[in-house]
Amino acid sequence: MRGVTDSIPTTVDVVLPCLDEAEALPWVLARIPAGWRAVVVDNGSTDGSAEIARALGATVVHEARRGFGAACHAGLLAADAEYVCFCDCDGSLDPSLLAPFVREVAAGDADLVLGRRRPTARGAWPPHARAGNLALARMLRRRTGLRLHDLGPLRAARRAPLLSLGVADRRSGYPLEMVVRAADAGWRVREHDVPYLPRTGRSKVTGTWRGTWQAVRDMRAVLALPPVPAATAGVR
Template structure:
């Protein structure tokens, strides 16, 4: 079969009301431009006759048994025959008759071409106000901040891409966050991404959309956070650690008396110790999460991060943890001796309590580092590509170490 240039892909779940007009518009675009292409409907288990409607309209129907928006798109992309794929919802909110700008950008060498509804225009009633002014702008801003991309509309459902390039990204999500995963991984891999203005019209369905605002919005935000350990763990951890160290250093000599008469003392010193503990743990999570995600293909590898991990060997982490724990034990022993000298009565808040807080902080942080070092090393265990023992194990009952050696039948008959 001759290779096609373009596949127009529509995920479908009970879109009988609007599916035919979407297919007709897509076919009119192919006929007008003379592009060798096809229209594929990735059906996700419709029960309203959408499959028959699609086939009657001339589209190729691909049944996708795994439920979910992302699963339907992933299955459709796998079955697409075109070099390029343009995907869009089958609810008649996007104009499949005018895809010229997408094809032009794809032919120019862009691996991913995103539609931008905010640049192209949103018709009245086409998008709920909380999506238009809150959900989409906030999530798109978070995506730009976390991943340093210029995409203005992270969640536009109309987009085109080079099929092979997107398949190589190994997209994994099966739900609505599939849209975010495509943009994030394409950005992290350094693929060429472009945007074109796209108009959004009110959909032609009489039923409620499949999208659930808060549930799917949270899934998108959760995905963005999980794919950026820096913003989820590292930066908050560094902020807490710096605050704890600075505050602890200021309060170590004694209470801080402000000009307003407020005295900052042991309670704030204790909060600073807590911030140090939580900050160290958060930074550890960032390193472990980044190592795990890059090792198993969720996030592309980073040479700079790999150099940091090479320096942070298990042995060095354990050495630092032991030093902290020994220092904490020494300080703890000193505090206990001070307490014993006072007949196990009230401790001196000016000196002894401060030392005891530092001692417990050093012990906890040292223990955290030790456990984090072992966990990080577990994720770095090589994945074997073959069996350690290549020779097949002979059949027969297993022998114990103290069993007598088996006799050779030939010799036993002599």
Template sequence: MEESAVCDLVLPCRDEAGALPALLAEVPHGFAVIVVDNGSTDGTAGVARACGARVVTEPRPGYGAAVHAGVEAATSEWVAVMDGDGSFDPAELPQLLAAVTSGRCDLALGRRRPVARGVWPWHARAGNAAVVWWLRRSVGFPVHDLAPMRVCRRRDLLDLAVADRRFGYPLELLRKATLAGWRLTEYDVSYRPRAAGTTSKVSGSLRGTTRTARDFWKVLATAEVETS
């Protein structure tokens, strides 16, 4: 870990070797990177180590499984989570970290702002909008994106006891955080094209978006049962 790090940055990764060298070079001072290798076959773990990141192996498939493993492995008081495919700029993390460390909010979220046409396909954008609408209607969710970039206190995140281990993880997290009375604040962040040679598991295809929608539906169905 970087000696002066005040925040651990968890990057859930599956076959992101092509993205990591440039992405890790952009991580600002004060963040220690934990790459969670979630079943990669392209040497992601070796590339991450060579670039100075700490590597955690999570054999259970799923975004939530990878994120949870990284958060459990973190040791800093504060933890950030961001996709490891190069679509986000780590230089924008400090503003989110400052928001939570200063006490302005309990969870700082990055609201995606595409930097070019086609970065955020219509089917993924529509799915995000539909789920956010449900959160607003059901629990008063105050922001506009499911936010693949987020920062909060590590212990508080673990205490939420988010159970989903697939793509429903962020939906369950944001629902529980809202119900727990967390103060949520969002900041516009750049949403860039993925690094060459990597493929999105969610928005890169209609199939991926459909699979994610299925995981979201499971979380929504469980939530409706809990509140009925």
């Protein structure tokens, strides 16, 4: 379906980076808004995630290079809709919550909309992961002036401007670099609270101290990058 229904654009692709998320995929894909396309980027799964996603109607893209950023960018390149969203594939975030994000971008009220994660249960967001995220958000404010509280993966923007930002990180720094480059380009970045659920299955990154440390290291390197004027400045 292409067009607009109830003021919600349906020219939307949802990029779902995936590494061994067979257990969570059915719930996540069932929550994709009607008319939108799910683009599951398989990043080397060995549990049949790609086959499950395909059987459930998702478009499956294979990205051999390991890394959250590599998977996200492969999905962005594979997308062809005017609007592109990103969401984790582990059941911790509900992709149906992206509908108002896309509506806000389509209305011209924002260029990039992010979800601020609000844990719904103990253990949904480990203390070390939350502390690392808070520290990075503070550094982001100093670097860009954006008063954001979270660098969460639930987000929406227009596809063509996103590609023009030239995000280069292919590891954990990808979502942060997207925000940094958007700020450099003068984008209006908005943040809205979203419930953060306990993930399904085992965390590959922020569920461990080692994973959190690696993510923070990747993101600190991004924050050290000098400002680069983007071709998408003034997308509004």
